[in-house]
Amino acid sequence: MEQRDPLTAGYVTHMDLRVRVLLNAGRLPEANALFDEVVNRTPPGTDRWVHAAILVHRATMAWRLGRIPLALELAAEGWLDFDPETTDHPAAAQTLSTLGYLLEGMGHRHGALDILRKAMKIARRANGPDALAQCLQRLGGTLNFRAASGPAAAAPAIFAEAKGYLAEGLTLHTVDDHVHRGLLGAYSRSLAGVGELEHAEKVARQVLDLALEAKDHWGKAVGNWVLAVVCRERGELVAARTLASRSVASAQVINDTSLVLRFSLDLADICTELDDSVGEAAALRYSVAAGTRANESLQEGLGQALEQRLLAVQAQQAKVAAEEAAARDPLTGLANRLGLERAAALLLESTASRGRVPWLVLVDVDWFKGVNDDAGHAAGDAALREIAQLLRRECRTDDLVARWAGDEFVVLLGDNGSGSPSTDHEVGPTVAERIRAAVDGHDWSMVLGTARRPTVSIGVAAGPAKLDQLFAAADMALYRAKRHGRNRVEVEPLVHEITETMSGN
Incomplete structure (x- = not known):
């Protein structure tokens, strides 16, 4: 059965949506098994832009499942012959936005931000609310992370920019609850970043309520993170430590190393202010473990990609040898x-x-x-x-x-x-x-x-x-x-x- 999904502004099977739901619920083995069923299926009748968006969306799912070579292969295939300068198609904006998200997770931060901005421009030209909502959510969320991890003096301006994009996204009508929760979660962090703590707390609690209803650990992780930031700004450090610990735990459940790294570093800072050396050490271990997992995943992925490349070369050599054999007389060795x-x-x-x-x-x-x-x-x-x-x-x-x-x-x-x-x-x-x-x-x-x-x-x-x-x-x-x-x-x-x-x- 198929339904309209604003993630691709086209048609995807329910299994595509189910993989994302399982991932965000922390049910990784089930998500992996279902992903194997859906990854090679493409809904019939999709045009090139929707097809590219589907492939890149699946690349992000493969990345979160730790299947790095497959993620790179799907992303490359989705980007093949893709010229964003010549289209106003909403799915083109979706594709670029997803690629930017994927590059951010891989650590290619400058390239990711450029692509996310370009995706937003295409979405504006396309006049597609679903595509624009997602593009604004990803750009705003990425800017939040830049502000949180960058120099303190530059943070307010970056949070303010992110807030503007996210507020716009929340005015758009979108039928994707996941994108709506994402916009709310990122918006609450921007509010905290510009000092609007009461408003930030209210929106973050709304995110938590929606996430609990949807069994969405991603929403729980972000909601608790924002509440921890609010409590820390108010000097409520014990509550902040509890909430930050919850955000790290939820991020670990869904295997999102980017979230674990960011949230565990914030938890370590809170523990430092509390003079909690044990908690600080534990938080730093989370951070180091997440960084190690990310590096190991990349190294393993590169190794697998190398092996796959070797197999591809061997297959090509075998093909050439077969073609040569087909064109040669076996008795005399001459051409046939x-x-x-x-x-x-x-x-x-x-x-x-x-x-x-x-x-x-x-x-x-x-x-x-x-x-x-x-x-x-x-x-x-x-x-x-x-x-x-x-x-x-x-x-x-x-x-x-x-x-x-x-x-x-x-x-x-x-x-x-x-x-x-x-x-x-x-x-x-x-x-x-x-x-x-x-x-x-x-x-x-x-x-x-x-x-x-x-x-x-x-x-x-x-x-x-x-x-x-x-x-x-x-x-x-x-x-x-x-x-x-x-x-x-x-x-x-x-x-x-x-x-x-x-x-x-």
Whole structure:
């Protein structure tokens, strides 16, 4: 079943929403299991912006579950071909906002803030209240954290900026209760930051009531944190310590290391003011443990990403090897028909671009059936391998030598030799005659014993033509070589001359 979800301004399955609910409720094993079911499913009919928003949203879920390589993969896929400058789509704003949130969690703070501001601008242009509410909530929340962790002198101005964004977000009509709680929680912290303690306390308690009703540990963590800040400002340090401890505990339940780090540092400061060295040490241990977990997650994630990259490289190498094997004759090691057809176009084009004439040499073994009958198929295969070696020896490294079929071979000569283009008419016949003589003069006794020695008939053709045209012309020359007694070379006129003759020119 599917429902409209303002998180993506599109359609997502209930399972997507359920994963987030389970995470915020601290039910991590259930969230992980359900995430495995939903991660590869995309609702049908989604456009590119909604699809990107869904992928990046899932990246944040993977990040919170500690599945770093998958988070990076999903984020990269969601960002693929994504150009936020050319769209006013609400889902584009959602995508950027979620990416900013993810980058903030990874520690790329400057880049995160820039992206969150850009997401807000797109959301304003898109005139989508759900998208704008989420963008304002994430930008305001991020600014709150910057103010809380930065220089004290700069904090009031940053809190005031955040307050303005969050107040605007609360005026928008959004059907997403999670975003609404997020706006309220962040707004209450901004109020405390600018000294409006009574208002901050009232909003924070509202957040706690909503979070308890929704079984949302994230809301409980933020609500208790703000109340702890309010109590600390009032000098109520014992109450502040209790509330800060609750905020740390809730953040630990949902495995949000960013919250644990921030809240535990505040708890340590409160304990210091109370001269509670034991509590301070415990709070600092929470902070160190959270930082260690974050680093270990990143290190493990990078290691897994490296392993996945290695597997991808190995898979690519296997694919290339399979493609090469598919294009190579297993008996002779030469290119096969597929390999010839794949490489011929490039060789012909390269030769023509140099002003040279390409030649095709078509080689057929004479009386090969008799060789097989007299010496056996194993000896016949050995003879074909010998002929393949002779072809390689008489041709240049850059020439394309292939086994076309059975006892038939093809040599495609490109820019051969160091002579001028005016000598091109000599190249093909010269190479063909070398091949014929090499086969005719070869010592076949080790391979065939006293059986009939093979010879070859060769047809040669040249011209600025395609492979099939050259092959057809060379085949005509080969037929003449067979008809005129075999063990000989015949040359067909240039292919363009044949074309001219056929057209009556």
